[in-house]
Structure formats: structure tokens, C-alpha cells
Amino acid sequence: MDLKSEKIERILSKYKFHDVAVAELQKLNNIFPDLNPYTGTYTFNDSSQKELLKLSGVIPVKYDGRSYNFPIQLWLLDSFPFTPPICLLKPTSSMVIREGKHVDAKGRIHLPGLHSWDYPKSSVVGLLTEMITKFEEDPPLSSKTTKDTKDPHELMAFVSNLQINDGGIRHHDQQNIKVSVIGGGDLGMACVMSLLSKCNVDKLVFIDIAESSTKGGSTDLEIFNLPKVQVSRDISASAGSRVIVVTANSWNSEESYIKVVQTNVDLYRGIIPSLVHFSPNTILLIASQPVDIMTHVAWRQSGLPPTRVIGAGCNLDSERLSYVLDINLNTHKPAWIIGELSDNKVPVMSNVGLSSNGELEIAPGSNSTKPLLDRAFELMKNRGQRSWSVGLSVADITNSILTDKMKAHSISTLAQGWGGIGVEVFLSLPCIMGANGSTRLAGVLLGPEEDSKLKTSVNSLSTLMSQIRI
Numbered sequence: 328m329d330l331k332s333e334k335i336e337r338i339l340s341k342y343k344f345h346d347v348a349v350a351e352l353q354k355l356n357n358i359f360p361d362l363n364p365y366t367g368t369y370t371f372n373d374s375s376q377k378e379l380l381k382l383s384g385v386i387p388v389k390y391d392g393r394s395y396n397f398p399i400q401l402w403l404l405d406s407f408p409f410t411p412p413i414c415l416l417k418p419t420s421s422m423v424i425r426e427g428k429h430v431d432a433k434g435r436i437h438l439p440g441l442h443s444w445d446y447p448k449s450s451v452v453g454l455l456t457e458m459i460t461k462f463e464e465d466p467p468l469s470s471k472t473t474k475d476t477k478d479p480h481e482l483m484a485f486v487s488n489l490q491i492n493d494g495g496i497r498h499h500d501q502q503n504i505k506v507s508v509i510g511g512g513d514l515g516m517a518c519v520m521s522l523l524s525k526c527n528v529d530k531l532v533f534i535d536i537a538e539s540s541t542k543g544g545s546t547d548l549e550i551f552n553l554p555k556v557q558v559s560r561d562i563s564a565s566a567g568s569r570v571i572v573v574t575a576n577s578w579n580s581e582e583s584y585i586k587v588v589q590t591n592v593d594l595y596r597g598i599i600p601s602l603v604h605f606s607p608n609t610i611l612l613i614a615s616q617p618v619d620i621m622t623h624v625a626w627r628q629s630g631l632p633p634t635r636v637i638g639a640g641c642n643l644d645s646e647r648l649s650y651v652l653d654i655n656l657n658t659h660k661p662a663w664i665i666g667e668l669s670d671n672k673v674p675v676m677s678n679v680g681l682s683s684n685g686e687l688e689i690a691p692g693s694n695s696t697k698p699l700l701d702r703a704f705e706l707m708k709n710r711g712q713r714s715w716s717v718g719l720s721v722a723d724i725t726n727s728i729l730t731d732k733m734k735a736h737s738i739s740t741l742a743q744g745w746g747g748i749g750v751e752v753f754l755s756l757p758c759i760m761g762a763n764g765s766t767r768l769a770g771v772l773l774g775p776e777e778d779s780k781l782k783t784s785v786n787s788l789s790t791l792m793s794q795i796r797i
Contacts, residue, residue, distance in 0.1 A: 334366045338380050342405050351408045355451050361385050362401070369402050369413070372744025379403060383417070386455055388462045397468060399436070399458075401451070411444035412451065414458070422468045426763055428607040429458075430467040431632035439630045465607065503529040504729060507565035507606075509598060510575030511535040511545055514614060517718025518572050519548070519556065525722035526729055532557045532564050536575045536598065562598060566605035570725050573598075573625065574614045589795050591615060592624050596797075599628040610728055610764050613638040613739070614721055618668055619788055620795075622739040623753040627797050634764035638739025640755035641668060643720035645737035648674055663689075663737040663757045667784035673777040674701075675757075677735075689757060689771040724760060731762040738765060746770035746781070752788045754781075 330339065330349060342348050355362065362384035369379045380403045385396035398419060401412040414436035418424055426432045440449060440457045506528050508518045519533050533556060535545040545558045557564060565571060577594040578587055595615075603609065611629060613622040613636070622638030629636055641664035648662045661677040678688045727734045737755045742748045745756055745767060758765035773781065 330364060335364055335380065338366050338378055341378075342380075342403075342407065344406065344409060348403070348407050351451060355382075355455075358452050359384070359386065359455055361396075362399075367402075372749075377405070379405065380407075382412075386459055386462075388459055388466065390463060390466055395466075395468075397462060408446045408450070411441045411449070411454070414438070414441065414454075416467060418468055421470055423470070425467050425469055426632070426634075427465050427467055428603070428631055429461045429465065431634055432763070435632070436467075437630055437632050442627055442630060503567075505530045505532065505568045506725060506729075507532040507534060507568040507571045507602075509534050509536060509562075509565070509571060509573045509602065510615070512574070512576075513714035514574045514717060516548075517714040518574060518614065518721050519718075521715075521718040521722035522572075522725060523553070523555065525719070526726045528555060528729070530557060531555055532559060532568070534559050534562065534564060536560075536594075562601045563605055565602055568606045568609050570612055570728055571602055571606060571609050572612045572614060572721055572725065573602075573621075576615050585791070585794055588617065588620060588791065591621060592795050592797060595621065595624055595628060599625050600630075603629045603631060609635070611636045612721060612724060612728075614717060617791075619739045619753045619755070620791055623741075623751075623788075623792060624795075624797055626741065626753070632764070633741035634766065637724070637758070637760075637765050638753065638755075639717060639721055639724065640739035641665065641672060641737040642724055642755075643716055644672065645755075645757075646720065646723070652676075661735060663735070663755075665737060665755050665757065666781050667754050667788060668739075669784065669787075671780040671784045671787075672755075673773065673780050675771070675773075675777075689768055727760040728762060728764075733759050733761045735768065736760050740765055740767060742785070746773070748781075748785055750785060750789045752785050752792070754784055754788060 330336070330352060339345055339348065352364065362382045365381050365383055366378060367381050368376050369381075370376050382401040382403070385398050388395050388397045398417045400415045400417045402415075403412050404410045416424060416430055416434040416436060418434070424430060424432065424434050429438055430436055436458065438454065438457055438461060440454045443449075504527065506522055506526065508515055508522070508531070515533065515535070519531060522528065522531055533545060533548055535558075545560070548556055549558045575594060575598065577590045582590070599611075602611070611625055611631065613625050615621040618638040618640055622636060622640075626633055626636040645663040648664055652660065652662050663675055664672045665675055666673045675689050724736050724738060726732065727736060735757045737757050738760070739753050739755050740758055741751070742754050742756055743751050747770070757768040759768070
């Protein structure tokens with residue numbers, strides 16, 4: 328690995344831990360000589376840019392007895408190796424990305440080793456070893472098929488249409504629709520009943536977690552033996568779920584708020600990794616409280632792409648808002664509540680009507696829309712969020728996923744990069760929901776009052792996340 332060129336030396340000289348970084352790169356070169364250093368400008372989610380060192384090349388991935396070279400790129404931040412690299416797949420023109428547990432649609436690689444990075448215990452050599460192992464289990468690249476493609480091994484074209492599990496291999500079209508609800512109590516039961524009513528599922532698994540304070544209901548479900556419902560106390564029963572709804576909470580009114588949240592985080596640590604292990608292609612839908620924090624925690628603990636870890640967030644209030652605007656105020660436009668599930672919620676409206684074929688966008692804040700939204704917000708007040716209403720909201724989101732409905736829901740999602748948000752925080756934003764998870768609607772310029780509320784929420788959520796141990 329040549330680190331002596333003028334450009335590379337100039338960039339490396341700006342790295343905070345220059346000597347340690349160089350030593351790490353030399354170790355890497357001994358094991359992975361096909362990765363070469365280059366300089367480049369990296370654009371962050373907030374549109375800021377920085378000159379950094381990047382490593383480009385291929386890693387060997389074995390599948391079905393054959394070896395393939397997967398092209399990757401690692402961007403090294405100036406605090407490397409004390410911060411992990413930004414890892415990307417860089418497919419050639421003949422390859423397509425298979426979005427999955429470890430790679431999102433844009434090629435960003437998500438691995439447990441990245442989320443738990445702790446130098447010197449962590450290293451790029453160890454990270455790449457983990458990457459190869461995960462890619463061999465679930466290959467994230469396949470070939471672009473053509474009419475002339477005869478050999479399914481050419482570039483793993485056939486792999487993109489298969490699901491690999493302990494029971495063998497079968498085509499996606501033959502897969503049963505299975506949904507799991509984790510956590511009992513009123514909310515868990517409400518989700519089960521709502522999902523049965525709203526969604527066309529082949530099996531619904533209800534798992535009552537012993538450590539959760541929201542227990543109960545499983546015995547009654549066993550007694551009355553509802554069709555399609557399986558009651559269990561074993562996480563492994565959730566295996567192969569398309570969607571997993573988590574309602575488990577661990578509340579104690581005698582503890583401070585931060586201790587209560589930490590208890591919930593500790594509870595999640597015992598269940599989220601196991602859920603993903605048994606259902607690596609699932610979408611996690613979080614309904615535990617506080618929903619924005621717990622969705623953030625679930626994403627960190629799961630290792631899944633952020634598009635596949637969402638929270639119920641402000642979807643219920645958003646559906647109520649759209650209903651009030653449509654029925655009471657005759658606007659006929661979708662509307663959403665964005666921000667934190669708190670007093671700082673912000674109402675926004677779509678730029679197109681319900682019957683329009685135009686692409687959904689959030690309308691910029693204006694003097695014409697604000698009075699309407701304020702009036703609708705006033706009509707919605709004091710409706711509360713009872714378990715059955717949250718259950719209906721959860722079922723509505725789940726139905727959009729299972730049917731690939733591509734409907735816009737205001738769900739708790741990774742907000743970093745949206746509307747100038749620079750920190751890693753989860754809060755409710757309008758997202759198109761389908762079979763592959765969530766896609767955020769583009770950011771928009773808010774009014775001064777709404778912008779202030781959103782910033783307050785970002786700050787409070789970021790502060791709380793900094794105080795808990797994930």
C-alpha cells in the first residue's frame with residue numbers, strides 16, 4: 328500500500344491520530360493487498376464536505392463453491408482508527424445491489440462491528456473479515472439478468488430470487504406471510520386484534536416477554552384459540568417474520584425517567600438481536616415508549632439498515648389530522664404530524680390532493696396553510712392515545728408493508744440529513760412505506776415557529792440518547 332504520494336501524505340497529515348492510522352493501514356495491507364488508498368471529497372448527510380482518505384478495491388466472497396470479487400469502498404474519517412470507516416458497496420455496471428440486512432438500497436454497509444466499534448479491540452481487518460462472513464451468508468450483489476443469461480452462476484443472478492434459511496431454499500413467492508407481536512398487555516393484545524382485522528396474514532405469532540411489565544393476554548388467546556394465532560414465550564417462534572411489532576416495555580413508576588428508559592433499553596438488549604437473528608429480512612416496527620428513543624435503540628442494537636427499523640411515532644395523530652382536514656375542513660389533502668411524540672409536534676400538509684397522481688411532497692410552510700393546520704390541530708386535541716387506537720395505527724403501517732402499498736405514513740425514522748438535521752436522531756417524518764421498508768419524503772422549509780419546535784425536539788432526544796447505555 329503506497330502511502331507516500333504527495334496527495335495521500337497531505338491528507339493523512341491532517342488526521343488526528345496520524346501514526347496510529349498509518350500503522351493500521353500497513354496491517355490492513357498485509358491481509359487485504361487488493362485495497363488501495365486514494366484521496367477524495369466525502370459529502371455528509373448535512374451536505375457538508377471534507378477531504379478524506381478512502382480505500383477502494385475488492386474482497387473475496389465465496390458462494391456455492393465459487394469465489395467472487397465484491398467491490399467496496401471505505402472512507403476513513405479524520406479520527407480513524409478511533410472511529411469506524413464509512414463502508415460502501417460499489418457495484419459495477421453489470422451488478423445490482425440486493426438490499427438486505429447488511430446493505431441498504433444506496434450501498435451503505437451496516438454491520439454489528441461498525442455499531443460496536445471500539446479501537447483497539449476493533450480493526451479494519453476484523454471488520455472486513457466480518458463483512459466477508461456476512462456477505463457469504465446473504466450475498467448483497469447479483470447480476471443484471473438479460474435474455475441471453477443461461478448460467479445462474481454467472482454473477483449470482485439466481486441468488487437474488489432466493490430466501491436461504493435453516494429449512495432449505497425456497498422462492499420468495501412461496502413464502503407465507505408471517506407477523507410477530509413481541510410484548511403482552513393491552514397494547515400487545517390491541518395490535519394482535521387489529522392486525523388480524525386489517526392484514527391478510529397466514530400466521531400471527533404473539534410472544535409474551537417475561538421481563539416486560541406489559542404482560543398478559545396470552546392465556547386468553549390460548550383459551551379461545553383464534554385462527555392463525557400462535558401463542559409462545561420463545562423468541563425463536565418469530566423466525567421468518569415479514570414484520571415484527573415490538574410493544575414490550577419495562578416500566579417502574581418508582582424510578583426516575585432516565586432510569587426507566589435505561590431499563591427499557593436493557594430489556595431491548597436481550598430481545599432485539601435475537602429477533603433479527605431469527606428473522607434477518609424483517610422490518611422492525613417499534614411501539615414501545617418512548618417510541619422515538621426506543622426506535623433509535625432498536626436500530627443500533629439490530630444492525631439493520633435504518634429503512635427497516637421504524638417506530639409507530641406520530642402516525643396515529645397524522646391519520647387523525649388528515650381525517651379532520653378532509654371531513655371537517657374539506658381540504659382533501661394528506662397531512663402529517665412530524666417531530667417528537669410530545670408537545671413539540673408540528674403539523675404539515677401535502678402539496679397535492681388525495682386523488683392526485685402527482686408525487687407526494689410536503690408543502691412549504693405558508694400563511695395560507697398555517698391557519699388550516701392550526702384549526703385542525705385544535706379539533707384533534709384531547710383525543711389521547713389509547714391502546715386500541717395505537718393498535719389500529721400499527722396495523723395500518725403493517726398493512727402498507729405487507730401489500731407494498733407505498734403509502735405515506737408519519738413514522739419514527741432516522742432523521743439525520745433531513746431538513747438540515749445534522750445529528751443522529753430518530754423522530755417522526757413522512758415516509759413512503761412498502762415491502763422494502765421506508766423512504767423519507769424530501770425535507771422542506773418550515774416556518775419559524777415550526778422550525779423552533781423541531782430543533783427543540785432534536786436537542787432533547789439527542790441529549791437523552793447521550794445519557795443511556797445502549
